[in-house]
Amino acid sequence: MGTGRQARTLRELMAIRAIHGKMFRRLGLGTALGFRTRDRQVTDRPAIIVFVARKLHAQWVLDGQMLPSTVQGPGDLWCDVDVVEFSYHGTSSAAPKEQVYSELVECLRGDDQSIGPGSQVASLEVYGTMGAVVRSRTGEHQIGFLTNRHVAVDLDFPYQKMFHPLPPNLGPGVYLGTVERATSFVTDDLWYGMFATCCSETVVRADGAFVPFAASFDSSSVTATIKGVGEVGELFTINLDDPIANLVGKAAIKVGRSSGLTRGTVVAYGVEYHDDKGVCFFTDLLVVGDGGQFDSEGDSGSMILLCDGDKPRPVGMIWGGTSNRGRLKLRQGHEPENWTSGVDLGRLLDLLQLDIISNDLALKGIRPFPSL
Incomplete structure (x- = not known):
């Protein structure tokens, strides 16, 4: 003691x-x-x-x-x-991209008349998952969606267009919009409001991109509800001054285009590690799946929902998982377990100046969408 x-x-x-x-x-x-x-x-x-x-x-x-x-x-x-x-495990081999086939997953990949959180989105060569439906706090207050920067932005191409379910060079798909703002890393003092380490080179993984829906896109096909889950509750804001028990140890779910609906537990916050050049990296959420993987390749961008109250509440957004680095041995006598990394959604929304739209009633009140 x-x-x-x-x-x-x-x-x-x-x-x-x-x-x-x-x-x-x-x-x-x-x-x-x-x-x-x-x-x-x-x-x-x-x-x-x-x-x-x-x-x-x-x-x-x-x-x-x-x-x-x-x-x-x-x-x-x-x-x-x-x-x-x-x-x-060092550099991992490429995991198969199509791992789960179910009615839910097929709908998320384009076999449904609507698109919303959990649906497949794709840039020129990369696909991922649509996170939240959001509205900009600035400018024309456009409606769009949030996903990962690494899904939406290819630094080798000047235009960052997004499609559902596939881009035209890979198959049938509809143009959704073009990335307006994005971020990859943020300093710890800006993200947490405090210096979280004594290391002079410290950044937090804030992997997000905002894509406003294009004027040519049919806004009536957008839904804010999540297939397999339904409506979600209010955003769960992570306050550093709250007891850690308010977050860590809580049950969580996600819906993604690769593995569909999965369940897990938030086991830690503020994960810190260093690279061989002395740079300190932080990632916010660490989630372990219940009896299996919480995410698969292609689920990047999926919202992490905290099972808190009558409706699950958005708390984070997946950006990576086990395939990035390795596995955690959390229990003695058991094999190492898969894990998932997530971005603190509340902090990401504030950084990108966005508000989440959590239900279709709110979405209906602002159609047609203002767009560029």
């Missing part, structure tokens, strides 16, 4: 992690904010989770390589330290 007051909020855990950042970088592969696991059970004790290549008994760990069980922070704060094994 530490001495003083136990950290309970995301901000407090971030502050403690920043102070001990050099130690965590020396002894681990990365960190995240979550709960400690004991005897294969997740506890209610907030912790800094440290990822290591191999978790060993203390008997075989050399002096100077042992992580402490608790760490002290600013003032009288303290928190637990947990160790999780990360199975790094």
Whole structure:
């Protein structure tokens, strides 16, 4: 046990992690904010989770390589330290792009008269998933959709046009619109409103792009409801000053064009890792699937919905998963598990100056869409 007051909020855990950042970088592969696991059970004790290549008994760990069980922070704060094994697999082989076939997935890929969150969208050579239907807070207040920057923007082409379900060079499809604004990385002080690490080169993965619907597109085919889920609730805003239990440990779902409807659990927030050039990277949400993968290739852009109340609430947007780096061994005696990375949706919407449209009644009130 530490001495003083136990950290309970995301901000407090971030502050403690920043102070001990050099130690965590020396002894681990990365960190995240979550709960400690004991005897294969997740506890209610907030912790800094440290990822290591191999978790060993203390008997075989050399002096100077042992992580402490608790760490002290600013003032009288303290928190637990947990160790999780990360199975790094290096450069992964290309995963098959068509992994699931179901009535829902076929509808998302173009076998339906409407298009909305979860539907397939494609640029010239890359396809992904439509995230939220949104409205711009600025300019002509256009209606459009949100997806990942890496889905919508190819830096080798000057025009970033989006289609459903396929671009004309690959098959039948309808022109949806052209990317108006996008982002890939944001500094931690701008994203979190605080310096989340002592590293001078720190960025947060904020992989998003806004595509306003073109004037030529038939707006009557757009729906704000999610196939297989229905209407969603209000945006779940992640407040760093709220208890970590408000987010971590909660059940989540997503609907994507590759794997359809899947279920999982938010196991951590504020994942931190470093590249070989000393740059510190953050990604917001870490989700583990319940009994299988939470996402597959092509699901990038899907909204992550928190099962909170009568209606699931948008909380994040998928940008990557297991195929990027490796798998997490979260439970002793079990094989490593697949995981999914997500962007904090509330912060992304604020950065891109967008508001989410969560139901068809709100969408109906603003048709026809203002567009360029």
